[in-house]
Amino acid sequence: MARHEALYAAIAGGNKGAVETILQQELATGRSPAELLTETMIPAMRDVGERYSRKEIFIPQMMIAARAMDAGLRILEPLLAKSGHEPRATICIGTVKGDLHDIGKNLVAMMLKGAGFHVIDLGTNVDVTKFEKAVHDGAQAVLMSALLTTTMPYMKTVADHFRGEKGVKIIIGGAPITQEYADEIGAHGYGEDAGAAVRVVERCLGLAG
Amino acid sequence: MIVTVRLGGERREVVADPGETLDRIAARADWPLNTVCGGRGRCGRCAVVLQSGHFRGRNAELTAEPSHPRRALACQMTPLEGTPCEFEIPASSRRIESGRMVADCAISLRVWKSRLQRAPLRRPADPLGSPTSDVELARDAILQYADDVEFGIEAVSEIAMGLGRPDASDVWWIERDGRAFAGGARAATAGQPLGLAVDIGTTTVVTALVELASGRQLANASDYNAQLSRGADVASRITAAETPGGVAELQRLVRGTINELIQRLCVSAGRSADDILHVVITGNTVMQHLALGLPPHGIGRIPFRPVVRRYPLLRAERLGLAVGPLAWVEAVPSLSGHIGGDLTADATVAGLLQRRGRWLLVDIGTNGEILFWDGHHLRCTATAAGPAFEGAGLSCGMRADEGAVERLRWRGDHFEYETIGGARPAGLCGSAVVDALAELAQAGLMDSTGRLDTAALDRRGAAVVIRQAGHPVHAVVIAPSEASAHGVPVILSEADIAEALKAKAAIHAGIMTLLHLAGCGPADLDGLILAGGFGRHLHLRNAMRIGLLPELPLECIEVIGNGALGGALQGLGDPAAPAEWDRLLRVAEPIELNLCDKFETEFVDSLLVPHADPTRFARLLASDSAPPTQRPPSTSRHIV
Numbered sequence: 001m002a003r004h005e006a007l008y009a010a011i012a013g014g015n016k017g018a019v020e021t022i023l024q025q026e027l028a029t030g031r032s033p034a035e036l037l038t039e040t041m042i043p044a045m046r047d048v049g050e051r052y053s054r055k056e057i058f059i060p061q062m063m064i065a066a067r068a069m070d071a072g073l074r075i076l077e078p079l080l081a082k083s084g085h086e087p088r089a090t091i092c093i094g095t096v097k098g099d100l101h102d103i104g105k106n107l108v109a110m111m112l113k114g115a116g117f118h119v120i121d122l123g124t125n126v127d128v129t130k131f132e133k134a135v136h137d138g139a140q141a142v143l144m145s146a147l148l149t150t151t152m153p154y155m156k157t158v159a160d161h162f163r164g165e166k167g168v169k170i171i172i173g174g175a176p177i178t179q180e181y182a183d184e185i186g187a188h189g190y191g192e193d194a195g196a197a198v199r200v201v202e203r204c205l206g207l208a209g
Numbered sequence: 210m211i212v213t214v215r216l217g218g219e220r221r222e223v224v225a226d227p228g229e230t231l232d233r234i235a236a237r238a239d240w241p242l243n244t245v246c247g248g249r250g251r252c253g254r255c256a257v258v259l260q261s262g263h264f265r266g267r268n269a270e271l272t273a274e275p276s277h278p279r280r281a282l283a284c285q286m287t288p289l290e291g292t293p294c295e296f297e298i299p300a301s302s303r304r305i306e307s308g309r310m311v312a313d314c315a316i317s318l319r320v321w322k323s324r325l326q327r328a329p330l331r332r333p334a335d336p337l338g339s340p341t342s343d344v345e346l347a348r349d350a351i352l353q354y355a356d357d358v359e360f361g362i363e364a365v366s367e368i369a370m371g372l373g374r375p376d377a378s379d380v381w382w383i384e385r386d387g388r389a390f391a392g393g394a395r396a397a398t399a400g401q402p403l404g405l406a407v408d409i410g411t412t413t414v415v416t417a418l419v420e421l422a423s424g425r426q427l428a429n430a431s432d433y434n435a436q437l438s439r440g441a442d443v444a445s446r447i448t449a450a451e452t453p454g455g456v457a458e459l460q461r462l463v464r465g466t467i468n469e470l471i472q473r474l475c476v477s478a479g480r481s482a483d484d485i486l487h488v489v490i491t492g493n494t495v496m497q498h499l500a501l502g503l504p505p506h507g508i509g510r511i512p513f514r515p516v517v518r519r520y521p522l523l524r525a526e527r528l529g530l531a532v533g534p535l536a537w538v539e540a541v542p543s544l545s546g547h548i549g550g551d552l553t554a555d556a557t558v559a560g561l562l563q564r565r566g567r568w569l570l571v572d573i574g575t576n577g578e579i580l581f582w583d584g585h586h587l588r589c590t591a592t593a594a595g596p597a598f599e600g601a602g603l604s605c606g607m608r609a610d611e612g613a614v615e616r617l618r619w620r621g622d623h624f625e626y627e628t629i630g631g632a633r634p635a636g637l638c639g640s641a642v643v644d645a646l647a648e649l650a651q652a653g654l655m656d657s658t659g660r661l662d663t664a665a666l667d668r669r670g671a672a673v674v675i676r677q678a679g680h681p682v683h684a685v686v687i688a689p690s691e692a693s694a695h696g697v698p699v700i701l702s703e704a705d706i707a708e709a710l711k712a713k714a715a716i717h718a719g720i721m722t723l724l725h726l727a728g729c730g731p732a733d734l735d736g737l738i739l740a741g742g743f744g745r746h747l748h749l750r751n752a753m754r755i756g757l758l759p760e761l762p763l764e765c766i767e768v769i770g771n772g773a774l775g776g777a778l779q780g781l782g783d784p785a786a787p788a789e790w791d792r793l794l795r796v797a798e799p800i801e802l803n804l805c806d807k808f809e810t811e812f813v814d815s816l817l818v819p820h821a822d823p824t825r826f827a828r829l830l831a832s833d834s835a836p837p838t839q840r841p842p843s844t845s846r847h848i849v
């Protein structure tokens with residue numbers, strides 16, 4: 001199947017209503033949900049993420065595209081689960097303890113879902129114990145978000161906790177976070193934005209992009 | 210090496226050490242720059258124009274020539290040996306007092322009655338007659354005016370000393386809820402007692418000196434908060450406070466700023482600082498904590514709990530304020546960790562709780578604070594807008610200061626603008642950013658997500674492409690280089706627009722979330738009170754057109770200006786003020802927006818211009834298609 005142009009445009013343009021209508025129509029005619037996702041929706045969202053990284057588009061456009069994607073995923077997810085569609089890997093993500101900012105984190109989670117990952121979203125104000133449990137449940141990477149300079153240091157607490165635990169990758173991001181900070185606390189990866197988040201997870205887990 | 214620094218028409222030569230950054234060189238020329246982020250290259254407020262010479266920046270070298278000046282951040286640039294280096298400081302990048310930060314509160318108190326009072330100490334004619342102690346002598350004098358009086362050890366020892374002095378004929382105190390707090394003894398011939406109102410903002414400190422008996426304002430003064438060197442926003446101050454000795458250091462810095470202002474106030478009023486006997490401090494909760502030397506750490510993370518909301522009364526001496534050592538210092542209570550005494554002061558001076566119906570009070574700064582009163586509940590919240598409307602973080606943003614474009618209008622093929630002081634445009638302040646968004650949207654040159662129609666702008670010669678973090682970014686020209694103050698165009702880029710949209714979305718979503726919690730909408734409001742300096746200069750209709758404020762009839766919006774300082778002054782001259790503060794404390798219900806389901810959707814919806822649901826602005830959009838009714842900018846017309 002080729003990419004569905006109208007659906008692609010609806011996601012990239014953030015037209016949530018159109019995404020829903022198109023999906024309903026296509027599914028009714030028997031189109032495979034997995035194909036719609038991988039051939040059209042994921043590339044559309046990836047394109048949005050990349051244009052955002054290149055500063056061709058900005059937060060507002062990115063957010064509405066993400067919302068359209070999210071609406072689409074809501075329709076597809078139950079069908080995909082039924083059809084036994086295999087995720088590429090499992091990761092967990094959360095905003096660290098003390099912090100409740102989650103818009104950026106949700107966007108990253110959404111992009112990763114869109115890129116075919118199984119995402120355990122731990123929400124906000126997440127402490128070591130919760131991350132630990134997710135890893136126990138199979139998460140191969142721990143993604144942390146922080147938007148406050150006062151809560152960033154908690155990332156180190158989590159990174160220290162998982163140090164030495166083989167295989168678990170620590171990936172961090174959020175507005176005040178930098179690559180230097182990631183290096184300083186010994187994280188395996190840092191992503192500047194939601195587009196970069198997908199690339200860094202792929203790199204850390206050794207998956208081809 | 211010698212570096213030439215220019216400002217206005219003046220030039221100074223400075224011998225620079227190798228590796229010294231331009232902001233340090235400027236400081237040596239006695240023109241310190243506005244390095245709000247502490248010289249980390251983050252805030253963009255120390256921009257200078259390189260006129261000639263080679264410079265090294267963080268990643269690359271730059272060459273400037275008079276025919277090709279370059280704009281750069283002073284804190285990131287060092288001059289290189291070998292060429293004569295020269296740079297110019299735009300007025301907007303200087304760290305000086307701005308005329309516009311000053312205390313303009315639109316509400317004046319109806320009656321003035323000093324909370325500081327004094328009474329003559331009557332020495333008994335018969336020294337052996339009653340009373341039985343010196344303090345009781347003073348107490349009897351005070352009890353003529355108050356129901357109850359409290360003497361601390363300072364007052365006791367003052368009175369002991371005072372009674373020994375033949376000239377100490379008065380005793381003074383301040384009144385709080387019918388109770389007197391004895392100050393000390395004082396000669397009747399001493400200067401008129403003075404009061405000081407202080408509003409400590411994260412960025413600026415604004416003060417006013419008043420004569421307590423008459424309520425006459427003698428002088429105003431404001432300056433940057435010296436804590437700016439330790440970060441631009443409250444969160445970074447909290448981080449700084451957490452380092453060893455941090456609280457004391459931050460307290461010392463802000464004390465320095467206040468003491469300097471006191472000196473300036475006294476010089477300009479021709480009074481002695483020793484006559485200042487009553488000080489009322491307001492500001493956001495973090496600033497108030499730091500001013501009193503209290504750790505603000507708890508405010509930095511969940512559950513955002515301050516040490517105290519109702520601050521104890523204290524003596525100036527303890528804080529090291531350069532006023533009468535026994536002066537009473539009061540801080541206006543904070544409503545929560547993120548809603549400070551400044552909002553309590555705004556609400557008191559606006560008489561919020563006395564109003565009938567449903568009222569919003571909004572104070573737009575780096576943090577947008579919102580109070581909603583419906584006659585029973587006072588819901589309040591803080592929404593983190595970021596500094597875009599204060600001119601920080603935008604490529605050509607600046608404070609509302611001389612040379613800042615403050616009003617804009619699109620004239621079909623160029624912008625017509627008004628600058629503060631009628632000077633050549635040096636940058637954009639918050640109100641101009643709001644105007645630009647509104648005008649571009651209305652002219653169809655910007656879509657609802659904030660993207661520019663670059664082809665259409667280009668046809669009118671108003672499009673440029675700038676580089677930001679290595680990527681090309683589209684921008685609209687507000688004033689071309691020929692017209693601007695520093696030979697570089699004043700622009701607004703798509704990245705700037707995105708920043709401004711985030712800020713307006715945070716505020717609008719905060720307002721709508723509070724209304725939603727109360728089960729009502731903008732149409733149910735009786736009015737909106739807009740406090741703060743930004744609100745004072747905002748074009749209200751444009752603020753609604755871009756969806757910063759909800760759609761309301763213009764006559765329902767009351768602009769009160771610096772209500773925080775107004776409320777602090779009220780603390781000096783209205784005996785009912787402390788009771789009102791306490792009432793606000795009792796009824797306030799702080800709301801944590803993150804915990805409201807509705808907030809996030811509303812934030813994303815509000816990122817669009819005016820909103821994902823434009824029908825909310827239907828009346829406004831309909832009347833926009835009709836001929837405009839608002840007056841056009843009045844002064845200087847410039848053609849792009």
Ligand code: B12
Binds near residue numbers: 175190
């Ligand atoms: C919206 C917002 C809020 C909302 C949060 C709503 C929510 N559910 O998240 C509300 C109003 C509730 C809020 C509250 C507060 N906020 Co706030 N908030 C903002 C604001 C305006 C936008 C943040 C945002 O959502 N951006 C959009 C998203 C998409 O971007 P992002 O989060 O950066 O995420 C991107 C990248 O960073 C990256 N990324 C993010 N996480 C991760 C994780 C990984 C693993 C990777 C790889 C990448 C990645 O990808 C994302 C997409 O590209 C900013 C200011 C601004 N203009 O940016 C302030 C801001 C972050 N807040 C700030 C503050 C201080 C607060 C408060 C503490 C104080 C207050 N009341 O204002 C409170 C308390 C916060 C709390 N409870 O934790 C400050 C922080 C300052 C500092 N030095 O730390 C800011 C910078 C504003 C300011 N300058 O004052 N806030």
